[in-house]
Amino acid sequence: MTSTPENSQKKGRPTPKRKEAQAATKVSSLAPASTKAEKKRSKDQARAARLLQRQAYLRGDENALPMRDRGPEKKFVRNYIDTRRSIGEYFLPIIGFVLILSLIPLSVFAVAGIVIMYSVLLFSIIDGFFLSRKIKAEVTERFPDKSTKGLGLYGWLRSTQMRRMRAPKPQVKAGDKV
Numbered sequence: 001m002t003s004t005p006e007n008s009q010k011k012g013r014p015t016p017k018r019k020e021a022q023a024a025t026k027v028s029s030l031a032p033a034s035t036k037a038e039k040k041r042s043k044d045q046a047r048a049a050r051l052l053q054r055q056a057y058l059r060g061d062e063n064a065l066p067m068r069d070r071g072p073e074k075k076f077v078r079n080y081i082d083t084r085r086s087i088g089e090y091f092l093p094i095i096g097f098v099l100i101l102s103l104i105p106l107s108v109f110a111v112a113g114i115v116i117m118y119s120v121l122l123f124s125i126i127d128g129f130f131l132s133r134k135i136k137a138e139v140t141e142r143f144p145d146k147s148t149k150g151l152g153l154y155g156w157l158r159s160t161q162m163r164r165m166r167a168p169k170p171q172v173k174a175g176d177k178v
Helices: 018-025 036-059 072-082 087-102 107-142 151-159
Strands: none
Touching: 072 107, 072 151, 087 107, 087 151, 107 151
8 A cells, every 4th residue: 555645734633532532423312411400300290190080080170080981971971880889899908808818717707717718708709790781771771872881890890899999089978869
């Protein structure tokens, strides 16, 4: 290789170190660099927005509900379930009682606990079957142009939750008319 006068000229600056060259070519992250105060303020705003969204969801605001809970027929099913008591909502406390029974070292208590648990489960399933049919009939009567697909299971699953744990929160009291 022969050197030409063009190639022999210096570039006029020192060669960058590898670390500096890599830092210059590295793409910055997607989020802009910010101070601790900006990050904290952003986190606080996001937390406040989530809290407001959750409160709206628990109140039952239609815009805050997920798609599975939206619509007048779903609201009717929720209110229909919330006006009645069912064995399914007592299943969890009964299981707690059965757990305490199983701690007693006598086998008669363990057997009694198992019988109680499976009896409540069976009654809950039977209640859910009849409740599902009743819900579908009521929805068909009140909303003739709407589909009843999935509404029976939706209502039964809500009826198996303890009343104060339901989301959205019950908007009617037990025993009220829908």
